[in-house]
Amino acid sequence: MFKNNVPTTKGEQTRSHIFDCALDLFRDNGFDPTTMQDIANRAEVAKSAAYYYFPSKEAIIQAYYESLQSQQESLCAAVFAETKDLKKRLHATLISKFDLVQHDRKLLGVVFRYTGEPTHPLSCLGKGTAEIRRRATVLFAQALELERLPQDLQQLLPLALWSLQMGLLVMFLYDSSLGQKRTRQLAAGSLDFTLKMMTLARLPVLKPVRTKVLSLLREADLIPELN
Amino acid sequence: MFKNNVPTTKGEQTRSHIFDCALDLFRDNGFDPTTMQDIANRAEVAKSAAYYYFPSKEAIIQAYYESLQSQQESLCAAVFAETKDLKKRLHATLISKFDLVQHDRKLLGVVFRYTGEPTHPLSCLGKGTAEIRRRATVLFAQALELERLPQDLQQLLPLALWSLQMGLLVMFLYDSSLGQKRTRQLAAGSLDFTLKMMTLARLPVLKPVRTKVLSLLREADLIPELN
DNA sequence: CACACAATTTGACCATGTTCAAGAATAACG
């Protein structure tokens, strides 16, 4: 057995092959209409082989969701290395996911399927996806890391931007405009607005508002207490 | 056959009976673990009888969602008749759904199951639920109708408040605090904040911001153009 | 009542996600 990190043992290859076949079929025919038998057929293995590598059909989507996150990290890392401009960095982070899922809209919808079921492993707000969520917010934190920000904003903004991204992602799925242009424009506009609010939030007049909002979110356990 | 609106023909009774049994089982055991056979057994009919009245298991949830909306309308109508105080009216509208679903949290999660799939009949943002959505926003419009509001805000606010309610409803499902107290407090706090922003939005200083936000949402087709 | 027609109810059947015990291939080790 390899001790180094060559990622392609025999099994890894089969798994990856099944994964690719599944995504192809999902993209062409949608998630529900694609049967596990279809996937097995295309991958030229037995149905149970698919279950050996993925505990369920939805687990394939979870794997897709993870790979999506990794791809986003690559894209962002490239941009972060290239520019120090805050707006560009944030914009790249925000829309990178749109570009990645452009042709996977049928697929991606399934990621939201268990939003309302806290204990489900694929709940996009639950424990099973906590790690993905963390990595996604870290990207926003990195986009912001060159700025001097008050501590509370520094804590709040990545989460807020992640929420914005998730919301826009849902809208992206419903957007019938060419290339989802409408959602992309809204993303750009929301970002402008956020940046404007960021500077505005520092004004003394708005200090009480800002404090109020933050304490509200803290009480709701949406952001952790400062230590 | 009755021409008047007595709602209980033989069939209506069976349907209603199946519906009640299904909800009982869903509440006790959850949606997925409850089988159509279980429902039929408890209702003392054949499985196919259940399918005669509901085209699918999920259709039962859709019926639940509709009945929920009707119940909310009753609750709100009572409050609206009783008080002209804006905050009270809005607060009642906002939290009435929490009270109604307090013991149906397992159930309600399924309503969000197709959020990411625009064409699914049970998508809570899709066509199949458009009527429910309309009725829900109308309630907020009614809560506001005693106020003198600029036209654009009058158009925007019901939708914004509905979104807030949907978001809080999801949080409600994840909230493990006793009686979902945390979410209720966040609801109250958000409402305070919204009211504060409503008055703030009228200040001349913020006019451009307000215009910007509105035009952004119009371009995104989230609110209709003014006619 | 007798008949036609609509509403309801049923059991048998199908498709598909998932499980499982057992067999084949591969790696580990003396």
Add this chain to the structure above:
DNA sequence: CGTTATTCTTGAACATGGTCAAATTGTGTG
């Protein structure tokens, strides 16, 4: 090389959501 443990692969079987044509019940009409 031979033996053993591990990884992989398989076909058969199961559970459940959903379909359907036929049977049964009800309901109005001559």
